[in-house]
Amino acid sequence: MTFSIVGRSTDGQSLGVAVASKFLAVGAAVPAAEAGVGALATQAFANLAYRVQGLAMLRTGASAAHVIAGLTAADSGRAGRQLGVVGPSGPGATFTGEECFDWAGGVAGDGYAIQGNILTGPEVVAEMERAWLAGAGLPLPRRLRVALAAGDAAGGDRRGRQSAALFTVRRGAGYGGMSDVEVDLRVDDDPDPVARLGGLVELWDLYFGKPDPATLLPLAGDLATEVRDRLAVLGYASLDAWAGVENLEERLVEGAIDPLVLERLRGAHRGS
Missing domain, CATH: 3.60.20.10 (Aminohydrolase, N-terminal nucleophile (Ntn) domain)
Structure with missing residues (x-):
């Protein structure tokens, strides 16, 4: 069977x-x-x-x-x-x-x-x-x-x-x-x-799943500004807070961002 x-x-x-x-x-x-x-x-x-x-x-x-x-x-x-x-x-x-x-x-x-x-x-x-x-x-x-x-x-x-x-x-x-x-x-x-x-x-x-270290993007400069601005539009003070609501906390990495997380954040911002 x-x-x-x-x-x-x-x-x-x-x-x-x-x-x-x-x-x-x-x-x-x-x-x-x-x-x-x-x-x-x-x-x-x-x-x-x-x-x-x-x-x-x-x-x-x-x-x-x-x-x-x-x-x-x-x-x-x-x-x-x-x-x-x-x-x-x-x-x-x-x-x-x-x-x-x-x-x-x-x-x-x-x-x-x-x-x-x-x-x-x-x-x-x-x-x-x-x-x-x-x-x-x-x-x-x-x-x-x-x-x-x-x-x-x-x-x-x-x-x-x-x-x-x-x-x-x-x-x-x-x-x-x-x-x-x-x-x-x-x-x-x-x-x-x-x-x-x-x-x-x-x-x-x-x-x-755990992020691939080779694909992580440094969370600095223009990218850090973009992430901060997108989070502000969505009403979040930090990436940790937004990721926790979206059930993406397992993909968070200190000082960097997983491209999959960034893609989801951009999608959420466009839909707001």
Whole structure:
């Protein structure tokens, strides 16, 4: 009923899961991840206990393959389960029980595991792997989303579409640096959930992505005057105050301005 990818960033610091299904709120059931520990997806006739148990095993240093072996050996319902696991290093691992509905299967490699059941065919998993490998230079949230979109375009769940989710973790990557949850986005019920999830990822990047230091503009001279004047027209005494109202505070940098923030400020000024 589901296709998913569990992955690790090229620097080993981010871990996460992207998943889609003809199932209500798949993001509430399938993904689990813990920064510095690992990530997993439990699906088909999902055993939700795998999430807690699997992360506990990963904390002990067990490999992805050993986690799958341990979880499935102790589960009398394993023939109907599907599972993907990635640890903080080494290859990922995937498991498909022999009673999962066709087409069902998966692939795994260094830092990833891809699996699906009730799919249109093996091309779904193959295209997800191709997209994942081709996206090596992307940040993990975008790389997972691209792989999920490739699976969706290849046919995805043969019953149709309903929900999708993206969940990634990284030490201190949460809002304000106060948590490890980097991205937690869900589309619970939508006729085109993977596309909708892609739009949410773009919004996440706008509001919570960190500015590229190479693109920052010094807030001095004519640019500083322009920013001050635009803020005054909008009724704000400082850039911090306006950015807080616009939910752009994560993109503020002392003594400089992110071009995306400047673009939004100019747009707000024109619309005032």
